Amino acid sequence: MTKILFSDKLDNCVERWKKAGFSVIGPVQRNNISTYAAVERAAELDLGLILTERSIKELFFPQSEPMLQYTIKKDSIETKDFLPPSGQRIIFGARPCDASGMAIDDPLFGWDYKDEYWFQRRNESVIVTIACTQSDDFCMCTSLKLAPDSTKGSDILLRPLENKRGWLVEEITDRGRDAFKAIADIVQESADTAAPLAVVEKKFDLDRSVAWLQNPENFESRFWKEISMRCIGCASCTFLCPTCHCFDIQDEGDTYSGMRRKNWDSCSFALFTMHTSGHNPRSTQSARWRQRIMHKFNYFPGKFSVNSCSGCGRCSRQCPVDMGITETLQEISKLSQ
Amino acid sequence: MKIVARHDEAPGVRTLRLEFQNPADHDSFMETYRTGMFGLYGVYGEGESTFCVASPETRKEYIECTFRQSGRVTSALANADIGDLITFRGPYGNRFPIEEFHGKNLLFISGGIALPPTRSVIWSCLDQREKFGKVTIVYGARTVADLVYKHELEEWLERSDVELVLTVDPGGESPDWKHRIGFVPTVLEEAAPSPDNCIAVICGPPIMIKFTLISLKKLGFDEANVYTTLENRMKCGVGKCGRCNVGSVYVCKEGPVFTAAEVSRMPASDL
Amino acid sequence: MSIEEQYRTRAKELLAGGAVKMVIGYGKGTTGERRRPIFITSPDEVERLVLDEACITNLSGYLVSEGLLSDEKRVAVFLRPEGVRAVNILAAESQLDSDQLVIFGFDVVGNEIKALKGIHVEEFADVIESLKESAPGVAKELLLEKIESMSPQERFSYWQGEFAKCIKCYACRQACPMCYCRRCIVDSNQPQWVNTSSHSLGNFEWNIVRAFHLSGRCVECGNCDRACPVNIPLRLINHRMAEEVLGTFDHFAGTSKTQEPVLASFKKDDSETFIL
Ligand SMILES: Cc1cc2nc3c(=O)[nH]c(=O)nc-3n(C[C@H](O)[C@H](O)[C@H](O)COP(=O)(O)OP(=O)(O)OC[C@H]3O[C@@H](n4cnc5c(N)ncnc54)[C@H](O)[C@@H]3O)c2cc1C
Ligand code: SF4
Ligand code: SF4
Ligand code: SF4
Ligand code: SF4
Ligand code: SF4
Ligand code: FES
Numbered sequence: 001m002t003k004i005l006f007s008d009k010l011d012n013c014v015e016r017w018k019k020a021g022f023s024v025i026g027p028v029q030r031n032n033i034s035t036y037a038a039v040e041r042a043a044e045l046d047l048g049l050i051l052t053e054r055s056i057k058e059l060f061f062p063q064s065e066p067m068l069q070y071t072i073k074k075d076s077i078e079t080k081d082f083l084p085p086s087g088q089r090i091i092f093g094a095r096p097c098d099a100s101g102m103a104i105d106d107p108l109f110g111w112d113y114k115d116e117y118w119f120q121r122r123n124e125s126v127i128v129t130i131a132c133t134q135s136d137d138f139c140m141c142t143s144l145k146l147a148p149d150s151t152k153g154s155d156i157l158l159r160p161l162e163n164k165r166g167w168l169v170e171e172i173t174d175r176g177r178d179a180f181k182a183i184a185d186i187v188q189e190s191a192d193t194a195a196p197l198a199v200v201e202k203k204f205d206l207d208r209s210v211a212w213l214q215n216p217e218n219f220e221s222r223f224w225k226e227i228s229m230r231c232i233g234c235a236s237c238t239f240l241c242p243t244c245h246c247f248d249i250q251d252e253g254d255t256y257s258g259m260r261r262k263n264w265d266s267c268s269f270a271l272f273t274m275h276t277s278g279h280n281p282r283s284t285q286s287a288r289w290r291q292r293i294m295h296k297f298n299y300f301p302g303k304f305s306v307n308s309c310s311g312c313g314r315c316s317r318q319c320p321v322d323m324g325i326t327e328t329l330q331e332i333s334k335l336s337q
Numbered sequence: 338m339k340i341v342a343r344h345d346e347a348p349g350v351r352t353l354r355l356e357f358q359n360p361a362d363h364d365s366f367m368e369t370y371r372t373g374m375f376g377l378y379g380v381y382g383e384g385e386s387t388f389c390v391a392s393p394e395t396r397k398e399y400i401e402c403t404f405r406q407s408g409r410v411t412s413a414l415a416n417a418d419i420g421d422l423i424t425f426r427g428p429y430g431n432r433f434p435i436e437e438f439h440g441k442n443l444l445f446i447s448g449g450i451a452l453p454p455t456r457s458v459i460w461s462c463l464d465q466r467e468k469f470g471k472v473t474i475v476y477g478a479r480t481v482a483d484l485v486y487k488h489e490l491e492e493w494l495e496r497s498d499v500e501l502v503l504t505v506d507p508g509g510e511s512p513d514w515k516h517r518i519g520f521v522p523t524v525l526e527e528a529a530p531s532p533d534n535c536i537a538v539i540c541g542p543p544i545m546i547k548f549t550l551i552s553l554k555k556l557g558f559d560e561a562n563v564y565t566t567l568e569n570r571m572k573c574g575v576g577k578c579g580r581c582n583v584g585s586v587y588v589c590k591e592g593p594v595f596t597a598a599e600v601s602r603m604p605a606s607d608l
Numbered sequence: 609m610s611i612e613e614q615y616r617t618r619a620k621e622l623l624a625g626g627a628v629k630m631v632i633g634y635g636k637g638t639t640g641e642r643r644r645p646i647f648i649t650s651p652d653e654v655e656r657l658v659l660d661e662a663c664i665t666n667l668s669g670y671l672v673s674e675g676l677l678s679d680e681k682r683v684a685v686f687l688r689p690e691g692v693r694a695v696n697i698l699a700a701e702s703q704l705d706s707d708q709l710v711i712f713g714f715d716v717v718g719n720e721i722k723a724l725k726g727i728h729v730e731e732f733a734d735v736i737e738s739l740k741e742s743a744p745g746v747a748k749e750l751l752l753e754k755i756e757s758m759s760p761q762e763r764f765s766y767w768q769g770e771f772a773k774c775i776k777c778y779a780c781r782q783a784c785p786m787c788y789c790r791r792c793i794v795d796s797n798q799p800q801w802v803n804t805s806s807h808s809l810g811n812f813e814w815n816i817v818r819a820f821h822l823s824g825r826c827v828e829c830g831n832c833d834r835a836c837p838v839n840i841p842l843r844l845i846n847h848r849m850a851e852e853v854l855g856t857f858d859h860f861a862g863t864s865k866t867q868e869p870v871l872a873s874f875k876k877d878d879s880e881t882f883i884l
Contacts, residue, residue, distance in 0.1 A: 232782040236836075
């Protein structure tokens with residue numbers, strides 16, 4: 001016998017969690033886009049989506065957020081620091097790739113200086129992931145050694161039932177267990193079985209591609225130019241990516257008052273690295289694309305022992321010129337044969 | 338921090354002397370600060386800019402920065418008056434391991450506005466002169482007017498325990514220029530300092546660093562004894578924003594001070 | 609012979625004879641329905657070229673990639689009528705020399721591919737002229753009708769909702785052949801004309817600036833709309849501006865390579881006098 005959460009009880013759960021002080025967030029279709037957003041009722045959730053277009057990272061690392069506010073008076077400067085809004089949250093219905101993505105970024109935000117914006121939100125969020133029973137042409141978690149039922153980054157993993165009436169509950173972390181205490185009486189014991197997982201084809205040999213990337217000779221390979229010729233440098237692949245974490249800091253306001261903000265930024269932009277003198281270490285789009293691949297599969301793992309990609313496929317799904325991590329790694333894995 | 342003094346070094350280049358408002362900040366800064374480290378200096382409404390701390394670790398009353406007015410933040414800083422408050426975060430980054438230089442000869446090579454980081458190490462060493470061997474400084478700028486810290490250059494010229502080689506690029510000399518004319522790497526090769534028991538410190542624009550490294554190699558310097566600083570675009574200064582990365586290196590954390598050996602392991606075309 | 613095959617043959621001849629150094633066309637994409645831009649430099653590769661109704665990206669933006677045309681060698685490019693219009697504008701704005709181009713013109717009518725006769729931009733004048741009559745773009749789209757029937761307040765809040773999604777990725781700019789500025793207004797910070805943050809003010813500023821900079825220049829190719837990762841219906845804004853420019857100045861962007869840019873020129877008989 002295993003623990004089951006029946007979908008017709010989901011509304012009770014939402015109610016319970018809200019009563020227990022959690023806000024409930026999940027995949028929704030809003031304003032013509034699928035994204036994670038706060039809901040009042042379970043019916044607002046769209047749990048049938050393969051994957052939301054916008055990634056879960058926005059819940060931890062929003063596109064633009066205030067860091068401090070300044071007011072300049074005659075002989076003094078007053079500042080007010082902004083900390084991320086606090087509050088316990090349940091993120092219900094995340095996908096394994098999105099949840100993994102958050103765990104992938106933890107070491108980055110945690111090494112040396114601990115980023116309070118990230119960790120405040122991480123510590124107050126319970127990620128309830130639903131394993132995938134369907135996938136599309138762009139899903140590639142298996143190529144990254146993850147799976148449609150990876151538990152990485154999740155506090156609870158739900159496996160959809162064969163009969164579609166609910167989910168098998170797997171408690172992963174204490175935080176997950178605690179959150180599910182609030183609905184302990186709603187979760188039932190049953191002998192129902194889980195539906196088969198999505199079959200996600202392995203698209204490339206990760207180890208082989210990584211070995212190629214690690215070979216310094218390949219840094220200047222013609223490959224980079226050829227593969228990235230059509231890239232228009234739009235950065236939407238990095239902005240939608242759950243694991244891309246680069247940002248900019250900007251002041252907005254005037255001499256008397258204003259705001260210092262932290263905004264998403266991307267290595268796909270020429271300005272990202274351009275010195276004020278005009279010298280740009282990565283002056284071509286191919287150098288920037290190389291950086292993106294190298295960073296995700298060579299530099300980041302070198303430092304934090306994990307690839308900076310969870311295989312969600314958004315970069316390839318979204319790219320206006322049909323590029324993406326998948327194609328590049330596929331080609332590299334061919335090159336290194 | 339409060340601006341307590343300003344000094345124009347060269348056209349568009351200005352030094353600010355700064356004091357912390359809060360004594361506790363001063364103390365904790367001085368406790369951590371070692372030569373080579375940098376800070377983020379800012380003006381509210383305009384943003385923050387990265388400069389090295391140009392004052393040496395041996396002087397603990399104030400800090401100084403020297404910058405070229407080149408963009409939004411540096412313009413705002415250049416317009417700031419004595420008594421104005423600016424923001425500061427730091428010190429960040431690594432340092433020149435000067436205690437490892439004890440007993441060795443020192444060769445400082447610098448170009449243009451890159452003297453500030455070198456100056457910080459130079460004074461840090463000169464303030465404990467007895468611990469080091471021969472000190473040679475090769476400094477060049479485009480024109481005579483572009484030389485920074487002119488008063489300190491005079492002082493070094495006069496000191497018998499410092500050899501200062503000054504140069505300006507061809508065409509940049511003034512009628513009464515008594516020193517060398519030529520690019521830094523060429524002048525360096527002419528001066529031909531001995532690599533024996535010698536540590537070299539180079540700071541300058543990427544192109545100068547590149548050619549100077551070649552010259553030092555010719556002179557027989559071992560890459561492990563050559564130190565330099567990288568000046569990559571930075572934002573957070575604390576290893577988060579990703580901007581300063583060169584290969585797997587976070588320049589803001591693992592730098593800005595590197596040995597030439599470390600630099601040669603970085604992807605050259607990404608520098 | 610299908611048009612795809614005809615064009616492959618022509619591409620092969622041009623490349624083999626050295627008449628062009630590159631053919632910019634479409635190739636197979638990741639999935640069955642996707643096509644991607646490809647750059648062919650060898651006659652042996654022409655088989656990779658694909659031409660069908662899925663070839664919708666306007667490829668003219670690649671023509672102004674840094675260095676591509678600077679060696680004065682010729683380049684062939686697959687273009688739909690909007691692409692030809694875009695080339696006319698780029699030529700009129702001195703961004704390229706259209707004599708360096710060999711055009712593989714085509715259009716999609718229903719599910720059919722139609723070849724457009726001609727090699728040089730001038731030869732497509734009739735096609736473009738007929739477009740002007742038929743009001744291209746999204747004129748008949750339901751969403752447009754819905755928005756036009758809204759009250760100003762409703763319309764404002766509709767766009768507020770849409771722009772709130774904007775993440776300032778500038779994919780719309782990067783995808784647009786008309787957005788070729790080496791330093792875009794949003795990239796200049798002295799002064800900082802447009803806030804770089806993607807909060808509601810910054811997003812409004814950006815989208816309005818973009819709309820204005822494209823007025824009288826947009827050819828309604830839809831690249832921006834398709835590139836926007838958060839599905840903002842940018843095509844509607846462009847279309848509205850194009851309609852406005854057509855109605856007010858009788859200007860249809862990109863009819864010829866000598867066409868005067870509508871917002872950067874002045875006629876003596878202009879009803880406004882403030883410019884002089
Ligand atoms: C370790 C280190 C030490 C240095 N030491 C010195 C020194 O001692 N002296 C010195 O003169 N210089 C030094 N520099 C170089 C110095 O940091 C730059 O010259 C300086 O930051 C220029 O700033 P600015 O605001 O005037 O330039 P701007 O080009 O106006 O940039 C303003 C800020 O906005 C950002 N920015 C600009 N345009 C955009 C845009 N469109 N969108 C988003 N963001 C944008 C930039 O990243 C920058 O932070 C050092 C650099 C480093 C990394
Ligand atoms: S790979 Fe695609 S999505 Fe990413 S920057 Fe290039 S064109 Fe844009
Ligand atoms: S790189 Fe692409 S596949 Fe990997 S996590 Fe980012 S968006 Fe997903
Ligand atoms: S791929 Fe680029 S934008 Fe993404 S995390 Fe790495 S450096 Fe940053
Ligand atoms: S604004 Fe959009 S539709 Fe108009 S030319 Fe540019 S990309 Fe095409
Ligand atoms: S493509 Fe869309 S999200 Fe990106 S900047 Fe343009 S309008 Fe905003
Ligand atoms: S400056 Fe942000 S990571 Fe180095």
